Amino acid sequence: MKFDETLNNDLKIIAAGIDSFAEDLTEQGVDVINVDWQPPASGNPELISLLQKLQNK
Amino acid sequence: MRLSSNLSSLKGVKQAAVMMGTKLNKEFLKDANLISDEVLQASPSDVCICIEVEDNSFVKSVSETIDDFFNNMHSQKDVIRRPRSISKAMDNMPDANLAVISVPGIYAAEEAKKALRAGLNVFLFSDNVSLDDELMLKQEAEKNDLICMGPDCGTGIINGVALGFANKVHRGNIGIVGASGTGIQEITVLIHGLGEGISHAIGTGGRDLKKPVNAISALTALKSLKDDEKTKVIVFVSKPPDKEIEEKVLMELSKCGKPVIVLFLGSNPPNELPQNIHWAKNMEDVAKCAVALLKDEEIPPYSIEDGINKIEKSRIKDEIEKLDKNQTFLRGLYSGGTLCDEAIFILAEMFSEIWSGHNVGSGVKELENPFASVGHSLIDMGEDIFTRGKPHPMIDYGTRISRMLDEAEDEEVAVILLDVVIGYGSHPNPKEILIPTIKKIRESGKQSNRYVSIVASVCGTDIDPQNLEEQTKALEQEGVLVFSSNAKAAYAAGLIANKAL
Numbered sequence: 001m002k003f004d005e006t007l008n009n010d011l012k013i014i015a016a017g018i019d020s021f022a023e024d025l026t027e028q029g030v031d032v033i034n035v036d037w038q039p040p041a042s043g044n045p046e047l048i049s050l051l052q053k054l055q056n057k
Numbered sequence: 058m059r060l061s062s063n064l065s066s067l068k069g070v071k072q073a074a075v076m077m078g079t080k081l082n083k084e085f086l087k088d089a090n091l092i093s094d095e096v097l098q099a100s101p102s103d104v105c106i107c108i109e110v111e112d113n114s115f116v117k118s119v120s121e122t123i124d125d126f127f128n129n130m131h132s133q134k135d136v137i138r139r140p141r142s143i144s145k146a147m148d149n150m151p152d153a154n155l156a157v158i159s160v161p162g163i164y165a166a167e168e169a170k171k172a173l174r175a176g177l178n179v180f181l182f183s184d185n186v187s188l189d190d191e192l193m194l195k196q197e198a199e200k201n202d203l204i205c206m207g208p209d210c211g212t213g214i215i216n217g218v219a220l221g222f223a224n225k226v227h228r229g230n231i232g233i234v235g236a237s238g239t240g241i242q243e244i245t246v247l248i249h250g251l252g253e254g255i256s257h258a259i260g261t262g263g264r265d266l267k268k269p270v271n272a273i274s275a276l277t278a279l280k281s282l283k284d285d286e287k288t289k290v291i292v293f294v295s296k297p298p299d300k301e302i303e304e305k306v307l308m309e310l311s312k313c314g315k316p317v318i319v320l321f322l323g324s325n326p327p328n329e330l331p332q333n334i335h336w337a338k339n340m341e342d343v344a345k346c347a348v349a350l351l352k353d354e355e356i357p358p359y360s361i362e363d364g365i366n367k368i369e370k371s372r373i374k375d376e377i378e379k380l381d382k383n384q385t386f387l388r389g390l391y392s393g394g395t396l397c398d399e400a401i402f403i404l405a406e407m408f409s410e411i412w413s414g415h416n417v418g419s420g421v422k423e424l425e426n427p428f429a430s431v432g433h434s435l436i437d438m439g440e441d442i443f444t445r446g447k448p449h450p451m452i453d454y455g456t457r458i459s460r461m462l463d464e465a466e467d468e469e470v471a472v473i474l475l476d477v478v479i480g481y482g483s484h485p486n487p488k489e490i491l492i493p494t495i496k497k498i499r500e501s502g503k504q505s506n507r508y509v510s511i512v513a514s515v516c517g518t519d520i521d522p523q524n525l526e527e528q529t530k531a532l533e534q535e536g537v538l539v540f541s542s543n544a545k546a547a548y549a550a551g552l553i554a555n556k557a558l
Contacts, residue, residue, distance in 0.1 A: 017159030
């Protein structure tokens with residue numbers, strides 16, 4: 001959704017990272033999905049670089 | 058971060074860090090003397106919990122805290138199965154319009170890029186994202202009429218929803234664009250305190266007004282507030298931008314058709330200002346101007362001193378009388394970067410020499426060692442050098458209270474100046490940590506017959522989760538001079554150090 005429109009609509013949020021940020025959003029009554037985020041490719045930098053190349057093709 | 062903060066506040070714990078076992082994090086842990094062979098062998102997807110305790114008698118209680126934490130987490134996970142990626146989350150929420158990303162910096166740009174390409178606006182709290190990546194993300198956002206708030210964006214309020222570190226404030230008609238987290242927080246709480254409210258407060262991240270980013274997010278935000286019917290007055294707050302970018306931003310502000318208040322902290326206005334733009338001196342001035350313009354009233358003349366009432370002046374005088382003649386120095390220990398910088402600029406006009414833990418420019422000297430104060434020193438304890446392996450000082454007060462105790466032992470210190478930032482994201486109950494430390498300082502002072510003044514501002518509102526009134530009263534009961542704005546607190550602390558009312 002374009003940013004202009006977002007300012008006039010309810011926020012629907014996907015959160016990835018610090019859990020307390022998602023918890024605070026829930027406490028505010030916001031529709032939020034808190035991703036159970038893990039580093040891609042188990043954090044292996046070579047695999048990550050390869051994945052990025054594949055995804056950018 | 059929550060576990061790290063819980064552990065740091067336990068009795069017997071000297072320091073604690075909870076981090077993924079990445080190469081970078083292992084370096085942080087090594088620097089902090091929290092490394093072990095086991096941690097060295099951890100993989101990047103392992104969680105490393107590293108704790109230094111005073112002695113082995115505390116190991117059992119610490120282990121129980123960790124077990125309880127994970128047991129609670131697992132019981133929640135049994136009920137809610139969470140998707141493992143932003144794209145999988147979008148399967149469950151196809152009409153999502155915003156991603157709030159706070160993953161480690163090395164992964165953040167890629168996650169933000171995926172979110173933007175999926176059509177989401179992004180609030181990017183993560184730092185340690187390269188400038189090239191920031192430019193890439195913001196260009197990606199711009200071409201799709203989206204916004205990338207950040208990286209290193211700490212604060213936002215969109216449609217009344219607090220994002221990251223932000224305060225609960227009334228909704229209203231003043232919109233803010235800020236390349237500054239605690240700048241936005243201080244201004245929003247002051248506006249709330251004056252009885253008005255916020256339409257939206259849009260953070261851009263600290264580097265948006267520098268080359269090569271060239272204010273991409275700030276200009277997107279400005280355009281949106283210009284077109285937003287709820288926004289009647291616009292505030293623009295930042296550290297001083299690059300000169301060309303300042304001119305570009307002022308040009309856009311002059312065309313927005315609404316009254317504007319600009320604060321480029323520590324910067325003087327250009328020779329000519331467009332008619333709709335008012336140049337503010339500090340964040341308190343911003344709030345007062347914004348409210349006056351909203352009500353279509355004349356902007357009142359502003360001085361910090363005029364805002365300090367008779368009772369406060371009397372208390373400042375009492376503090377001065379308790380000091381020895383060799384107690385002359387001020388030590389500012391801040392969790393908010395912009396709050397620290399504002400205090401520095403105010404105090405630079407009251408002291409002939411002032412030191413900072415980071416490069417501020419404008420004649421302020423930079424400490425050779427940020428861990429050792431010299432003269433009048435103001436330290437932003439949210440800087441990377443203090444937060445390696447640890448949560449931000451707004452969440453975890455451990456590093457700051459340790460420094461408070463050190464500064465209070467310095468016989469030449471007259472006054473310690475603090476910011477206490479409450480609201481979403483911040484420590485759930487700062488007084489729980491601060492009051493015991495202040496009591497220790499008072500006790501030590503009685504034994505050495507030396508009093509240290511403590512001055513604070515509490516950045517928060519009456520509807521914030523931590524209860525502003527309780528936090529303020531608890532501090533005041535321990536003899537802390539508490540002010541409603543950072544500007545007043547800094548000025549009062551300067552008067553105390555100078556022993557000049």
